[in-house]
Amino acid sequence: MRDFSKLTPKNRSRAVENIKRVVEATQVSVFFRSLIFLVSAGLILIIAGNLIFAVSRPLKPENIVISGNRIVSDETVMSVIPTDGVSIYASDTYTMLINTRKIPWIERAYFKILYPAHLQVHIEERVPVAFYRIPGKIYMLDKDLTVLPPLPNPEGWDLPVIVDFTVRGTIRPGEIIRYPALSASVSLVESVKHSYFFREEMISEIDISDMFDIKIRTFGKNILIHMGVQDFDNKLKNLYYLIPELEKLENIRAIDLRYKNKVIVK
Numbered sequence: 001m002r003d004f005s006k007l008t009p010k011n012r013s014r015a016v017e018n019i020k021r022v023v024e025a026t027q028v029s030v031f032f033r034s035l036i037f038l039v040s041a042g043l044i045l046i047i048a049g050n051l052i053f054a055v056s057r058p059l060k061p062e063n064i065v066i067s068g069n070r071i072v073s074d075e076t077v078m079s080v081i082p083t084d085g086v087s088i089y090a091s092d093t094y095t096m097l098i099n100t101r102k103i104p105w106i107e108r109a110y111f112k113i114l115y116p117a118h119l120q121v122h123i124e125e126r127v128p129v130a131f132y133r134i135p136g137k138i139y140m141l142d143k144d145l146t147v148l149p150p151l152p153n154p155e156g157w158d159l160p161v162i163v164d165f166t167v168r169g170t171i172r173p174g175e176i177i178r179y180p181a182l183s184a185s186v187s188l189v190e191s192v193k194h195s196y197f198f199r200e201e202m203i204s205e206i207d208i209s210d211m212f213d214i215k216i217r218t219f220g221k222n223i224l225i226h227m228g229v230q231d232f233d234n235k236l237k238n239l240y241y242l243i244p245e246l247e248k249l250e251n252i253r254a255i256d257l258r259y260k261n262k263v264i265v266k
Contacts, residue, residue, distance in 0.1 A: 059083050059091055059119060068123040071151050072105045077121060091119070104148050104174035129189050130160050130206070132182075134167040143190075145182060149173040160189055160203040166211075181211040184229045188214060191232035195240065213258060221252065228258040238263055 061083055066074050080099035082091070093111040100109040100121075108124040128140040128148055140148040141162065162185050171177070185208045192203065204217040216225040227235060235257040242263050246252065249265065256264035 059117070063117055064119045064121060066121045066123065069125060071125055071153060072103060072123065076103060077106075077123065081119070081121070096121075102174070104146065105151065107142075128157070128159060129186060130162045131157075133161055133163045133205075134171065135165055137171070139171065139173065141177075141182075141186065143186060145177045145179075145186065147171055147173050147175045147177060160192075161205040162186075162189075163205050163207045163209065165209045181208040181214065181229065184208075185214055188216075188227060188232045191236055194233070195236040223252055224254040226254065226256040226258050231260075 059082070061078060064078065064081060064083075066077050069077060077100065080103065081096055091113075093113070096111055097109055100106055100123075105125050106123055107126045110122040112120040112122075114120055126142040126144075126146060126148060129143050130141050131150070132139045132141045132147065138150060140150055140159070142148060162182065164182070185206050188206060202218055202220075204219045204222070207215040207217065212229060214227045214229060216227060217223075218225065225239075238261065239255065239257060246255075246265065252265055254266040256262075256266070
């Protein structure tokens, strides 16, 4: 410890001034540290209060944002999301996902909770490739053979009709039908999409009642085209190359493409 008794009056005065400055600086530092602590504690309390308030807030319909749906209505999606007073942060998004997937038209759904109390739902819908007509009923099908209930499309539907009058029993929307002739008919629709001249709007219906012979009924001339059950791309190419000759014929009732590299006209 420094002995102030040996200092001259002038040096003693300087030492006292230095001590005062140190004490004042220490007091200011303590004040600012206390202030920072109080401000930080206040902010923590405010954030914690907001979180507690947000967690306790129930999920309300007006706080749910739905996107991606074009055919399925918001009301249909909302019907499988519980809004019965449960906190949004206590909501089970996995159960919501399972319930949403029970809607036949929904292929995928994504859920995201947004602070403070919003739920974002993004929908990916199935894309139908054809109508599916059976005795007494009409449905729609996607590429995976999932049965869809017919729903209105703001732009209208321009799809071929697959007909099967041999179906017995009940078909439920959402069911996947593993039936070879039906699978082949959907493949035929894909082949028509990529054919040189044939277009979907030219097809009146695709009849799969005979599982060994899928038949296309055309619009306009009402020609019946026998396609068999496979190799549709090559068969449509063969038909394309013969169009100039076929246009010379009148009263064509049927065209048979079931045989390899042959086109039989009746």
